[in-house]
Amino acid sequence: MGEFDGKSVIITGGALGMGGDTAVEFARAGANVMIADINEIAAASTLERMAAAGTEGLFIHADVSQDAACQRVVREAAGAFGGVDVLFNNVGIQPADSYANVEGTSEELWDRIIGVNLKSRFLMAKYSIPEMRKRGGGVIINNASVQGQQSMPGVPAYAASKGGDLSLTRQMSLDYAAENIRVVAICPGTIDTEMVRAVAREELGSHDEDEVAARVAEYGKDHPLGRVGTGLDIANAVMFLASDRASFMTGTFLNVDGGYMAQGSWAKGAGAEA
Ligand SMILES: NC(=O)c1ccc[n+]([C@@H]2O[C@H](COP(=O)([O-])OP(=O)(O)OC[C@H]3O[C@@H](n4cnc5c(N)ncnc54)[C@H](O)[C@@H]3O)[C@@H](O)[C@H]2O)c1
Numbered sequence: 001m002g003e004f005d006g007k008s009v010i011i012t013g014g015a016l017g018m019g020g021d022t023a024v025e026f027a028r029a030g031a032n033v034m035i036a037d038i039n040e041i042a043a044a045s046t047l048e049r050m051a052a053a054g055t056e057g058l059f060i061h062a063d064v065s066q067d068a069a070c071q072r073v074v075r076e077a078a079g080a081f082g083g084v085d086v087l088f089n090n091v092g093i094q095p096a097d098s099y100a101n102v103e104g105t106s107e108e109l110w111d112r113i114i115g116v117n118l119k120s121r122f123l124m125a126k127y128s129i130p131e132m133r134k135r136g137g138g139v140i141i142n143n144a145s146v147q148g149q150q151s152m153p154g155v156p157a158y159a160a161s162k163g164g165d166l167s168l169t170r171q172m173s174l175d176y177a178a179e180n181i182r183v184v185a186i187c188p189g190t191i192d193t194e195m196v197r198a199v200a201r202e203e204l205g206s207h208d209e210d211e212v213a214a215r216v217a218e219y220g221k222d223h224p225l226g227r228v229g230t231g232l233d234i235a236n237a238v239m240f241l242a243s244d245r246a247s248f249m250t251g252t253f254l255n256v257d258g259g260y261m262a263q264g265s266w267a268k269g270a271g272a273e274a
Pocket of ligand 1: 012013014015016017018019036037038039042062063064065090091092093116117143144145146187188189190191192193194195196
């Protein structure tokens with residue numbers, strides 16, 4: 001018996017990265033998983049990994065920043081699996097060549113990032129909640145970021161989207177707690193995924209994957225645990241939050257960040273003096 005046998009799970013951006021690894025772990029635990037993504041090639045290999053882990057999954061090609069696509073994702077998942085129990089609102093973009101202040105950020109880029117990283121949370125929740133209600137409850141997990149709590153130069157739209165993810169999590173949890181629909185968020189630190197590798201490639205000006213991997217590993221030095229996170233680190237946290245073991249958690253977030261948010265900006269200096 002798997003912990004999620006018979007449960008119906010939707011994962012946006014589930015073809016690659018954290019979404020892909022979480023899809024595989026849910027499949028290993030017996031869940032029926034629908035991946036909603038725009039990358040068919042990556043989705044095909046994730047579906048293979050899911051089947052090898054024990055449960056066949058489904059893929060739907062959908063740009064989840066669009067209303068009609070989100071309606072279709074929920075309709076297909078509910079039709080195939082008999083309902084919706086868990087929504088992992090995971091999808092996110094931060095194009096590696098888009099770092100700029102507000103003056104350097106085009107309206108088109110702003111709308112695209114907010115559309116994918118924040119509006120998709122609203123749309124997917126809007127259409128999943130009626131299906132969760134029919135099942136007597138459910139769990140929505142929004143993938144925010146440590147960047148929802150503190151910031152860095154050059155990411156106005158991403159920062160706004162991630163702060164919005166946390167605020168929307170708090171807000172929706174209040175509207176749906178009485179119906180046993182929990183809404184929580186995770187805040188990853190740096191996780192070794194395609195998103196981060198693209199940033200490393202841009203910084204290095206190189207596509208040599210050994211060099212890129214070495215640069216990504218260097219990012220780990222900023223994290224007290226001394227490494228970057230993995231998709232499995234995220235999958236473990238998401239599955240805990242989706243499970244009854246987290247049944248008294250709603251309206252809150254979990255940092256999965258190797259201690260990143262625990263350290264003040266003075267921490268390194270203090271360590272150097274000691
Ligand atoms: N990687 C990190 O270090 C990090 C840290 C904190 C938060 N996050 C957040 O975690 C989430 C997952 O990031 P990741 O690093 O796994 O990303 P990734 O780039 O590795 O994977 C993202 C997936 O989303 C898909 N996607 C992109 N636009 C889409 C759209 N419009 N509709 C449907 N699918 C779409 C891509 O095809 C891809 O499969 C994002 O919300 C991101 O902001 C990432």
